Amino acid sequence: VRSLLLWWDRFWFDGGSAVQLALLRIVTAVVSLWVLLSRDPAATSGFPPVFWKYVGRATRWRYMEFPGHLELERILQDAAILALFGVLLGVAPRVCAFVASLLLYHFAPYEAILWTSSPYVRGYDTPVIALAALAASPCGDVWALLEPRRAGLREPWEYAWPGRIVQVLLVCMYFFPGYSKLLDVGWGWASAENMRAWLLAFNQGSEATPFTAPGLWLAAHPALCEATGIGTLAFELSFPFVLFNRRARWVYIPGALLFHLGIYFMMNITVLYAIFLVVFIDRIPFGWWAVHLLTPLIGNGTLFCPGAE
Amino acid sequence: MMERASALLFAAFVSFAAIAALSGGKKQRIRWFIAFSAVAIVGPGILHREAWPFSRWQLFAYRYHPPVEGVTVRAVDAAGIERDIDRRAWEPFSNLDLHTWIKLHWKDLSGEERDTAARYLLDLVNRARDDALAGRQVGVYGRYFGTFAAPLHFVFRPIWLDAASTPPLRFAVLRIYHDSWDVEERARDSRNWHRELIYEGPK
Secondary structure, eight states, rough: OHOOOHHHHHHHHTTHHHHHHHHHHHHHHHHHHHHTTTTTGGGGGGGGHHHHHHHHHHHHHHOOOOSSSSSHHHHHHHHHHHHHHHHHHTTSSSHHHHHHHHHHHHGGGGGGGOOOSOOOTTSSSHHHHHHHHHTTTHHHHHHSSSOOOOOOOTHHHHHHHHHHHHHHHHHHHHHHHHHHHHHHHHHGGGHHHHHHHHHHHHHSSSOOSOOHHHHHHHHHHHHHHHHHHHHHHHHHHHHHHHHHHHHOOOOOOHHHHHHHHHHHHHHHHGGGGGGGGGGGGSSSHHHHHHIIIIIIGGGGGGSSSSOOO | HHHHHHHHHHHHHHHHHHHHHHHHHHHHHHHHHHHHHHHHHHHHHHOOOOOOOOOOOOOOOOOOOSSEEEEEEEEEETTTTTTTTGGGGGSOOOOHHHHHHHHHHHGGGGHHHHHHHHHHHHHHHHHHHHHHTOOOOOOTTTTTGGGSOOSBBBBBOOOOOSSSEEEEEEEEEEEEEEEEEEEEHHHOOTOEEEEEEEEEEEE
């Protein structure tokens, strides 16, 4: 039991740095702002009541969403944007991260709430959880405008665990789709017939689909369809390796980007959570960027937080 | 039941985060937050239960069963010509969410409710058409970043790009169709699919 606890502690607390946590804070804020400013969730509150007819009471209470309060929702949306700018710039970043997490949870289902209470793959999955973790961590010790100055940095473990939480979340986003395919369909999911059928279904329907030729080409090659199915299951089910093996990241992270690129061209589907794969690019690249590129520009954070490092 | 359980799970998650934040960096409090987060993130996946933001990530976990079914909304202009609609016209609805809502719930609405919904949607479409003709941004998602706005899960190509590609007359009526097809039959002949009018209005 003791060695298990030691392993648990090492898993979550090893290898943190203030710069890396600040980068997680900035990436989370930038992605959240990008998504929020590319949508208008508050506007859903102003839809005629008929669109809300099938939204259950429990769902409304779960997300605290009550139609017909457009002005209030606009104020809350502006508050979420302000809070995210606070996180980005490091102006009371922990308080802002907590407020932003709650508000993004509130706004996340707005695009989808009319028919489902599970708004996944709409851009807020990672930010809601990452922001709550950032709120509980010293994410503004460097590269922050208004964080109280400290005489020095904290112990490395304090900076390590929020990135680990995001890594675990991302691993689930790849592993559980594979697990779901096996639970709901079985190994037959990867069959050439099933792959071909979905590729056809996604490329035969709409005249406004940007790419149809790549998906239809793949559908015409049964062996490639089967290889795609088997490869997808193998990739998803083995993705947890990236948590425990740094070398595996050199294969899986570029592999994930290729995977999403393939899905984009074959099925016209995007997933925004893939951006957060940058949390796996730790140590060498982030450290290298921070030391060689960013430090000359912003002084290793000391421009914003004198005496921090 | 799952709605309440999911709400409680998230409430507990943010409570643990708040306690860890207020503890001033006490390692034990942070350990509790981490342990709870790990269970909350992994648990719904293992149990195959949806509790967003703690999801089971049931992405594309389906076997194909014919037929493919979908909804298409088209608009009829003042001259009686039926035209395709630029997907940005629905914003702040996303195309996926609006079409899924129609597919799931349209049949259960009363005639008056359908007309109310159609009137609102027709107004959105006409506003988008006016914007496209005037060279303004169509829809609201691109208001800050234009074409660099965060993409939706399902990507569609804009079709009202300028005045020349935008229908010149205002729309008077929406038509909603239920489309269905078997993928193999349609692959053999692209005309092998079925379209049924389920609504025309508003009256």
